[in-house]
Amino acid sequence: MTPPSPGAVRKWIGPPVDVPGGGQFRTVIYYGPWQCSSQIMTYCQEKCAGNGYALQGCIWLADVKMDFQGTVVRAGSRFGMTQCCCNYGTLSVKQNDAARNRWNRARLGFRKEWAERFGAWPAEANGMPYQGHHIRDLAHGGNPTDWDNIIPFPQDLHEALLAPYNQCYANEPPWTRTGVDHPYGE
Helix, strand or coil, X not given: CCCCCHHHCEEEECCCEECCCCCEEEEEEXXXXXXXXXXXXXXXXXXXXXXXXXXEEEEEEEEEEEEEECCCCEEEEEEEEEEEEECCCCCCHHHHHHHHHHHHHHXXXXXXXXXXXXXXXXXXXXXXXXXXXXXXXXXXXXXXXXXXXXXXXXXHHHHCCHHHHHHHHCCCCCCCCCCCCCCCCC
């Protein structure tokens, strides 16, 4: 899979969420996948090495932007959701099934809690909820219910991630090379 061009990016814009004490924030998710910037690639190299693994590739999956607007201040933050394809071992079929079952049991509660924090769990145009994507995939030992490991993903984009993940874990381009610092415009 070739990373999307900057003009082809898709985004989800969440509803405004009231903040105790005044003001509101809004979550915006920009969806890739993109090649990792040099800064993100370095982060992944250090993350893998720090845990005793070698980096095989890096995928910048999405960018989560949080915009805050109060009576006195406007502020925002960004966080790149990144898959560091370390040379993790794979789970057995039984272990993978157990992880998948754990996610299936937790999915509705997770979406509800996510909506309480961010205002809504994204949905497709037909009303079906976005799928929950495990950044560190379950087959490579990703935690099925960890907040830092799950991001809502549109179904078509989620299903298209299998090929990039396989390429990334196989140490294949384009996921072995760095990309641009800002892969999309606002």
